[in-house]
Amino acid sequence: MFKFKRSKQKPGEVLSVPRTDRRVLSYVPDPEQQRITFDRRGMQKDETDNRKFDADYIKKLQELSLRYQASFEVLVRRNGRSKRANLKATAVDISSTGLLIELHDPKGRYMEGGEYRLEFDIPPGTMPEGFEANVKIKAKLVRVFHRGEGDDQKHMLAFQFEKPIAAYLQRKRWGYSVYMASSLLFVAVAVIMLMRVESIIYFKYNIWLYLYSLTAAAFLLTRYLFGALHRDVPVNRHYTPGVTIIIPCFNEEEWIHRTILSCINQDYPVEKLEVIVVDDRSTDRSVEQIEKVIALIHEEAERFKTKARLKLHVLPENGGKRVALVEGVAMAKHNLVVFVDSDSFLEPNAIRHIVQPFQDPKMGGVAGRTDVENKYTNSVTKLQTVRYYIAFRIMKAAESYFDCVTCLSGPLACYRKELIEQHREAWLNQKFLGQPATFGDDRSMTNFMLQTHRTAYQDSAICSTIVPSDMKVFLKQQMRWKRSWLRESLRAGGFVWKKEPFMALFFYIGLVVPIAAPVIVLYNLLYVPLVHKVFPSTFLMGLLLMALLMSFAHMLFRQSKLWIFGLVFCVFYELVLLWQMPVAWVTFWKSTWGTRETPQDVEARLKKEAKRAKKKNKKKKADQPLSAEAE
Numbered sequence: 001m002f003k004f005k006r007s008k009q010k011p012g013e014v015l016s017v018p019r020t021d022r023r024v025l026s027y028v029p030d031p032e033q034q035r036i037t038f039d040r041r042g043m044q045k046d047e048t049d050n051r052k053f054d055a056d057y058i059k060k061l062q063e064l065s066l067r068y069q070a071s072f073e074v075l076v077r078r079n080g081r082s083k084r085a086n087l088k089a090t091a092v093d094i095s096s097t098g099l100l101i102e103l104h105d106p107k108g109r110y111m112e113g114g115e116y117r118l119e120f121d122i123p124p125g126t127m128p129e130g131f132e133a134n135v136k137i138k139a140k141l142v143r144v145f146h147r148g149e150g151d152d153q154k155h156m157l158a159f160q161f162e163k164p165i166a167a168y169l170q171r172k173r174w175g176y177s178v179y180m181a182s183s184l185l186f187v188a189v190a191v192i193m194l195m196r197v198e199s200i201i202y203f204k205y206n207i208w209l210y211l212y213s214l215t216a217a218a219f220l221l222t223r224y225l226f227g228a229l230h231r232d233v234p235v236n237r238h239y240t241p242g243v244t245i246i247i248p249c250f251n252e253e254e255w256i257h258r259t260i261l262s263c264i265n266q267d268y269p270v271e272k273l274e275v276i277v278v279d280d281r282s283t284d285r286s287v288e289q290i291e292k293v294i295a296l297i298h299e300e301a302e303r304f305k306t307k308a309r310l311k312l313h314v315l316p317e318n319g320g321k322r323v324a325l326v327e328g329v330a331m332a333k334h335n336l337v338v339f340v341d342s343d344s345f346l347e348p349n350a351i352r353h354i355v356q357p358f359q360d361p362k363m364g365g366v367a368g369r370t371d372v373e374n375k376y377t378n379s380v381t382k383l384q385t386v387r388y389y390i391a392f393r394i395m396k397a398a399e400s401y402f403d404c405v406t407c408l409s410g411p412l413a414c415y416r417k418e419l420i421e422q423h424r425e426a427w428l429n430q431k432f433l434g435q436p437a438t439f440g441d442d443r444s445m446t447n448f449m450l451q452t453h454r455t456a457y458q459d460s461a462i463c464s465t466i467v468p469s470d471m472k473v474f475l476k477q478q479m480r481w482k483r484s485w486l487r488e489s490l491r492a493g494g495f496v497w498k499k500e501p502f503m504a505l506f507f508y509i510g511l512v513v514p515i516a517a518p519v520i521v522l523y524n525l526l527y528v529p530l531v532h533k534v535f536p537s538t539f540l541m542g543l544l545l546m547a548l549l550m551s552f553a554h555m556l557f558r559q560s561k562l563w564i565f566g567l568v569f570c571v572f573y574e575l576v577l578l579w580q581m582p583v584a585w586v587t588f589w590k591s592t593w594g595t596r597e598t599p600q601d602v603e604a605r606l607k608k609e610a611k612r613a614k615k616k617n618k619k620k621k622a623d624q625p626l627s628a629e630a631e
Contacts (some may be wrong), residue, residue, distance in 0.1 A: 013469060014125035014376040019067040019093045024300045027267045027348035031303065067095040068127050074101050076157070077117040089157070091120065094127065096164045099139065103155040110157060114141045118159060125376035129385070130560040132376075133169055138162040188548045189221060212513075212520055217542075219509045223398040224549060230397035232460050233356040241358060242272045242334030243351055243414070248324035249290065250280040252342040255466060257293040262345040262463075264297060264310055268352055274309040278328045281318040286342075322428055322441050329420050337417050339442075344411035344465040345373060354414045354461035364419050364453025365446060367396060367405055368412035368461030375562065377469045384467045384474075386554050386566040393459060393557060400457035402503035406492060408455060410442045412463040415449065423448040432487050435590070440484025447492050450499070478577055482584040486515075518582050521574065543574060 070091040077086050089101035099118065118139050124132040143158035161168070245263045249256055256277075263275045277294075279287050290312050297306050313331060315324060329337055336355060340346065350368055357366045369392045375385040392409075399405045408415070420427075423445070430437040430444060437444060449455050468474040489511050497504045524539040544567075551566030 013374050013466075015374050016125055016127055017069040019069055024261070024297055025265045025304055025306075027265050028301075028304050029267065029269060031270050031305070067093045070094045070099075070122075070126050072120055072123055072126070074099070075119040076101070077119065078114075092156070094122070094165075096127075096161075096166050098142070098158065098160045100156060100158050103157065110141055110144055112141055112144055115139075116141060116159065118161075129371075129375060129558060129562060131165065131169065132561060135165065135168065137165070137168055188545050188552060189224075209520070209523065212516060213542075215509055216513050219506075219513055220546060220549070222506070224394055224553065226398035226401040227394035230401055230457070230459070232353070232458050233359070233456075235352060235356055235460075236359065239356065239359055240269050240272050240352070241336050241355055243268070243274075243336045243338055243355060244328075244332035244334045244417075245273070245275045245338045245340055245351070246325055246328030246332065247275065247277045247340050247342055248280060248321050248328065249277055249282060249286050249342040250318075250321070250324075251282045251284045251286060253282070253285040253289045255343040255345075256286055257289050258345055259340065259342050260290065260293050260310075261297070262347075263340055264306065265348060266346065266351045267349050270304055270309070272334070273351065274333060275311070276328045276331050277310075277312045278324040279312065279314045280320065280324045281315055287312075287314060320438055322438075325441070326420075326424055326428060329417060329424075332417055335417050336414055337420065338412070338414045339410065340463070341411045341465060344370070344463045346412065347462045347464075350412065350461045350463055354412065354458050357456045357458060358414070358416070360454065362454050363403075363416075363456060364449035365405075365408045365413060365415045365455045366461070367392075367408040367455070367457050368414075368463055369393065369457075369459050370409055370411040371462060371464045372467050373464035374466050374469060379565075379568075380471055380474055381467055381469050382562055382565045383569045383572060385562050386550065387569050388467070389554055389558060390550050390566070392457070394553060396457040397459060399503070399506075400455075402500050402506070403454035403456055404450065404496070404499050404503045404507075405455040405457050406446060406450070406489075406507065407443045408446045408449070411465045412461065413442060415445070416453075419449060419453065420445070437487070439480050440488055443484055443488035444491075447488055450492065451495055475576075475580070479580050479584065482580050483587065483590060486584055514581060515585075518578055521578060543570065546570065 070093050072091050074089045074091050075086060076089055087103060087105060089103045092100045092102055094100070099120075116139055117136065119136045121134050122131055126132070139159035139161050141157060142160045143156075145156050145158075147154045147156055247256075247259055247263065252259075260275065260277060264273075266273060277290050279290065294310055294312060297310055311331070313327060315327065325339060336358060338351065338354065354366050354368050357363045370388060372381060372385040372388050374381050376382070396405050396407075396409075427441075427445060427448065446455060468477055493508065493511065496507045499507075524536045528534050528536055528539075547567045547570030550570060551563045554560070554566050555563035
């Protein structure tokens, strides 16, 4: 059975590792009723329905019961005893409700039912974001047992916390965060609005500069406003349409097994869900890993009809991500298809939530929320954690308020199958300025959806993804994203005006503001100080307040120490990422990924190697006569 051990991860990657359940498909509803999932996790009696399904309640119970592998020191204090009676131990696994430890010194008597005080530090990455903290909590010893034999025997103690750790941390460290973050958000917004009064006063002196300033501020503030107003479509337990999950894979041997397990292990009717993995001729051990995990699932979960619901299809030749997705769609037997990246992992109720907006017949596609899985690896991943959350919970949520999400992101997106088939050829053969469009497939397909249908965002449909932890790879990814954003935004500009008027205005402002940003920054930070001898304090204050909006919003919703990286990200954006935009202006027709070996990347690499070899030969020929003269 697969175990998600740290030794299996890439060097340096820090991920929270859920403890493997003895059942491979622990969240799948039991078709034979041998175990009652809902009775245990969320069926509640109601006057109108004696078996009422409460999805939020189920989610909370799942979070409480989920255990994570751990390895940190724990001090066990006996109530009313001297310090000599305290024992040191090592945590083996932890959940929000309890802790399993291994004693260093087994001497002493520990009675089941006894009350103790546990003291420990939860390292970042052990549990989900927000749980990293110093903890001193009362607990009851519920079980004493041994593992192993002889000299290898380990003495284990299982504790149940007096109250869930989430509630403990909420009161201990973050009880004030809702009030503090809300107050600070209000102050930041108020100051930004007051600063824009200056733009109105000086508008006549520099119309274009202050028009940009007013427009940018209004654009950002309205995004936060409509993002806050967003509400998910509630779960209707009677609405469970057929869904096919398609996982395109290319050289993802590291993560693909976990992706497959997360997709098949869904709290969704067995007969309504299938998973198709399409391998795009990987050159590593991806196929071997896929076959291994599929065999495991088939062996241990036969009564869940997995042989008919989980398939692998290997392409005859490398065709790119779009080809892999289209092949999967052609094989799909259900009317809704969900695209999941091969390094992304779904929460157990992600599918149940993402299908809900399709109760509207005009809904063409829905995006779920993507969190960063390896957030605690280093500063690069921490920066992306805050950015991802704001990009989804605020920016996409704001667009969803108008049923016009402009990018149904690759890690988790759901579409109507007939719409993809309708646009299949145009999507596969898309070109821009004569070059094949090999990336930006999610934005491109979203544009096809938007021409005739609505698109939405469902915040409760959650997945997590592996983001670049290497700065070079991250910068290449950002450049690719900017090129696809420019290309697809120009394309969308031709029809988005037909949508809701306010949303159309929203879109065009969102297109102009980032494109003009480098010019505005140069003007304020170089031209004004050098020519007018004026320190750009107002402009810098505006940037700081914009950064605080991002950080305080993250603090309010996530209650995590990582909120400070919102400030760091904004500084990094102004110093580095912003200047990718001018480069993207003049190279947005390029089709190389930069982070994977697509045919276009191979072609570009071979051209560079040929140029280097040509220069080397020229230099060698030029040096030969000089060598002859020297002789």
